[in-house]
Amino acid sequence: MKNETGLIHIxxxxxKGKTTSAIGLAVRALGHGYKVCYTSFHKRPExxxxxxxxxxxxxxxxxxxxxxxxxxxxxxxxxxxxxKECEEGLKSLLDIMAEGYFDMLIMDEILISVRDNFLIEEExxxxxxxxxxxxxxxxxxRGATHAVIELADYTTEMKxxxxxxxxxxxxxxxxxx
Amino acid sequence: MKNETGLIHIxxxxxKGKTTSAIGLAVRALGHGYKVCYTSFHKRPExxxxxxxxxxxxxxxxxxxxxxxxxxxxxxxxxxxxxKECEEGLKSLLDIMAEGYFDMLIMDEILISVRDNFLIEEExxxxxxxxxxxxxxxxxxRGATHAVIELADYTTEMKxxxxxxxxxxxxxxxxxx
Numbered sequence: 116m117k118n119e120t121g122l123i124h125i126x127x128x129x130x131k132g133k134t135t136s137a138i139g140l141a142v143r144a145l146g147h148g149y150k151v152c153y154t155s156f157h158k159r160p161e162x163x164x165x166x167x168x169x170x171x172x173x174x175x176x177x178x179x180x181x182x183x184x185x186x187x188x189x190x191x192x193x194x195x196x197x198x199k200e201c202e203e204g205l206k207s208l209l210d211i212m213a214e215g216y217f218d219m220l221i222m223d224e225i226l227i228s229v230r231d232n233f234l235i236e237e238e239x240x241x242x243x244x245x246x247x248x249x250x251x252x253x254x255x256x257r258g259a260t261h262a263v264i265e266l267a268d269y270t271t272e273m274k275x276x277x278x279x280x281x282x283x284x285x286x287x288x289x290x291x292x
Numbered sequence: 293m294k295n296e297t298g299l300i301h302i303x304x305x306x307x308k309g310k311t312t313s314a315i316g317l318a319v320r321a322l323g324h325g326y327k328v329c330y331t332s333f334h335k336r337p338e339x340x341x342x343x344x345x346x347x348x349x350x351x352x353x354x355x356x357x358x359x360x361x362x363x364x365x366x367x368x369x370x371x372x373x374x375x376k377e378c379e380e381g382l383k384s385l386l387d388i389m390a391e392g393y394f395d396m397l398i399m400d401e402i403l404i405s406v407r408d409n410f411l412i413e414e415e416x417x418x419x420x421x422x423x424x425x426x427x428x429x430x431x432x433x434r435g436a437t438h439a440v441i442e443l444a445d446y447t448t449e450m451k452x453x454x455x456x457x458x459x460x461x462x463x464x465x466x467x468x469x
Contacts, residue, residue, distance in 0.1 A: 118464060118466075122456055131301070131313075132309055132310075132313035132448045132450065135314075136308075136309035136312040138316030140312050142344050142347040143469075146345075171319070174350065264453065268456045269454060271309045271451065271453065274448065276302075277447040279446060287295060289326055290317070
C-alpha cells in the first residue's frame with residue numbers, strides 16, 4: 116500500500132476536465148508505482164475513450180468498463196439493463212476493494228449513474244463507506260450530490276466558462292473523446 | 293495534422309485538476325496518434341511530476357520543462373533569472389510552433405508565469421496569436437486573465453469545493469505531485 120490513508124476525490128461540474136483529470140491522476144499514480152484500477156460507467160470503450168484507456172493499460176493500469184452505454188445516447192439500450200449493470204459493477208468493485216490489491220480506484224462517470232437514477236444514492240454511499248483505509252478513491256461525473264460530497268476529502272467543480280459546443284463545434288476524436 | 297482547426301483550451305482556478313487534465317488530454321491525444329509536445333513552467337521535474345512526465349514520454353510525448361522553479365517556493369531562485377527563462381521558453385516554443393510538427397502543445401502553469409509577472413500578459417497574447425491554425429493549444433494555471441480567456445475556445449475553471457489542505461493534510465507524492 117502506497118499511502119496509509121487514501122483520500123476520496125470528486126470531480127464534478129459541467130466543464131471539461133473530469134475524465135481527463137482522472138486519467139492524469141492515474142498516469143501520475145502509475146508513475147509512482149501505485150497499483151491503479153481505472154473503471155468507467157456508461158462509456159462504450161470502442162466509441163469513447165478506447166485509445167486513452169489503451170494508454171493507461173500500457174502504463175500498467177487495470178481497466179474495466181461497466182454499464183457500457185447510456186440510454187440517453189443510445190435509445191436501443193434498456194434502462195433496466197443499465198441499472199442492473201451499474202449494480203453489478205458496484206458489487207464487483209466491492210469485491211475488488213475487499214481484496215486490497217489496488218492503491219487507487221477510479222470510477223469515471225459513476226456520479227452520472229446516480230444522477231440519472233441507475234443507482235440509488237444510498238448504494239453509492241454504502242459503497243464508499245466500504246473503502247479500505249489505504250485506498251485512494253476517485254469519482255467523476257456531473258451532479259455530485261451533497262451527501263456524496265460530504266464523504267469526500269477533495270471536491271473540484273469543473274466549471275464551464277467557455278465551451279466550443281456552445282458555438283456549434285461538435286466533439287472531436289482525440290480531444291473530446 | 294490531425295485537426296483542420298485546433299482549439300485553445302484554458303484550465304484555471306484554485307481547485308485540483310488543472311495539470312492532471314492536461315496530462316489526461318495528452319494521453320488521449322497520443323492514443324489517437326497526435327504528436328504531442330508537453331511543456332511545463334516553474335516545475336522542477338526532479339521534484340514535481342517527474343514520474344507522470346516519464347509516463348507521457350513512454351507514450352510518445354516530447355516533454356520540455358522551462359523556468360525550472362518558482363521563487364515563491366524556492367527563495368534561492370532569482371526572479372530576473374526566472375523571467376528570462378520564461379521568455380526564452382516562449383521564444384523556443386514559437387520556433388517549435390512554426391515548425392508545424394506537433395498537433396498538440398500543452399503549456400502547463402504558463403498562466404502562473406503571467407499571474408506572477410514573469411511574463412507580461414501581452415507576450416503570452418502575442419504568442420497565442422502565432423498559433424498555427426491546426427495546433428491544439430492547452431494552457432493551465434491559476435489566474436487566467438480576461439484577455440487570455442477572450443482568445444480561448446475552451447475555458448474551465450477548476451473550482452475548489454473541498455480540499456484536504458484546508459484540513460491540514462499536506463501534499464503526497466503520487467497523488468498531488
